[in-house]
Amino acid sequence: MIFVTVGTYKFDSLIIEVDRLCKNILQDIEVICQIGCGDYTPKNGSKWFRYLPNLGVFIDNADLIIGHGGTGTIISTLTRRKPFIGVVNHELAENHQLDMLKILQDMGYLIFCHNPSELSKKIVSAINAEPRHEFQSSSCKKLTDDLIGFIG
């Protein structure tokens, strides 16, 4: 299953592209979309909803997650060690999110997609991807040790 999530706002161009792909390369794959307050609703067979309080179940059950560059989505996906394609939402134009997606791609955590039109290419490379750099729950130990040392 592929889970597509746009976060609290909307990301119509992503949903439109995913919906288009549902007619060709994603034809035989189950796709579930969280579309936020988007104006476009999927028409080619994928299931969709606007918001749910907890998306964890969908991420747990997905083989691939496609989402915007929000930190919340990135963290819930990477901590579950799922492959993730982060698509920049230019409607929000928050450059620092773009920077983060790029750097996390360079580190091997995720696949960065600059524009929904590149999505099919990215899905193919996500499927054939090498083992990714995996999230370690101990990675923030240096930070928390330093915090505890300082708080006392």
Added chain:
Amino acid sequence: MSNRNRSNRQTILVSADGGGFWAEMKLVLPPLREKYRVVYFLPEGSSVHDICLHPNEVVVHLPKFQDVDHLSILSLFGAFIRSIIICFRYRPTAVIAIGSSLILPFSFICRITSIKLIFIESLTRIHNLSRVGRFLYRFHLADRLYAQWPTLLSKYPSIRYKGRCL
């Protein structure tokens, strides 16, 4: 009365504000929750998601003083008064936030008491501090200001870098 402060555990105030910021905070929290009693602070109208509160943990609210671009001075003042009441009531050792501007009202009370103000810049900030981060840095309002990327060190030399939450 203060005997009620039994377990010699110290209390820390932790911001549970914002979807992404909170996601980052949840990665940092586990060792802190083991060592300290945590009081979560949030904007009015929101609640703590995705974690089960320990029996001794509490949630407090502050007036929401900032929307995307709009700052309400009146609510900021309200938040500032509330922050003093919260600190008086819970006697925290430290106030910690990741990314969230909700820490701002605490900066005053932390300056005049021994409460430590700790701000961790969000994971998304690679080349520039956020507005809150810049403000705290500029006026030396934080006892510790962490960045999650070493790229920020050249621009802001007194910032601290100890890795990132991910």
